Amino acid sequence: MKEFMLFIRNEGNPIAELSLEQQQEHVQKVGNFIKDLVEQKKMKAAQPLEMEGAIISFKNGSFIDGPFNETKEVISGYYHILAEDLSEAVKLAKSDPRFEDGNWRIEIRPIMKVEGIN
Numbered sequence: 001m002k003e004f005m006l007f008i009r010n011e012g013n014p015i016a017e018l019s020l021e022q023q024q025e026h027v028q029k030v031g032n033f034i035k036d037l038v039e040q041k042k043m044k045a046a047q048p049l050e051m052e053g054a055i056i057s058f059k060n061g062s063f064i065d066g067p068f069n070e071t072k073e074v075i076s077g078y079y080h081i082l083a084e085d086l087s088e089a090v091k092l093a094k095s096d097p098r099f100e101d102g103n104w105r106i107e108i109r110p111i112m113k114v115e116g117i118n
Contacts, residue, residue, distance in 0.1 A: 003044070003111040004089040006079040011072045014102025022101070029097040037081065042092060048077040073105075086110060 015026050037043035051074065057064045083089040086108065093106045 001082040002085065002089075003113075004081050004083055004086075005109050005111060006081060006089070006093050007075045007107040007109070008077040008079070008098070009073050009105040009107060010076050010103065011074075014098075014104060018101060026098070026101045029100070033095070033097050034079075037079075037092065042082050044080040044082060046077070046079045049075060051076075075107075 015023050018026065034043060034046050054065065079093075081089060081092060083092060089108050089110075093108055096104075096106065098104050
């Protein structure tokens with residue numbers, strides 16, 4: 001099994017336009033999706049991310065706060081999953097029920113294993 005990070009991306013809060021009942025249903029559907037992947041031993045971790053944060057960079061010998069993204073898209077959460085290959089990771093991502101409730105994107109990245117780290 002290979003490890004993958006799935007970065008959940010969106011602009012604003014896609015479920016904000018839903019009724020409170022629909023929002024609760026959304027949370028339940030996504031929670032069940034995560035629970036199912038845990039039971040299948042495909043999910044290592046999943047968490048939402050807070051909207052607040054910082055971007056730092058290092059250039060010409062000093063740190064710079066920013067530049068901040070020009071886009072309104074943010075990474076709002078992540079899944080750390082196990083899959084046989086990228087194709088299976090994509091398939092798992094496509095089965096995320098959040099796609100039923102708004103405009104979401106999921107970036108799928110294989111985790112590179114480097115000897116001596118962790």
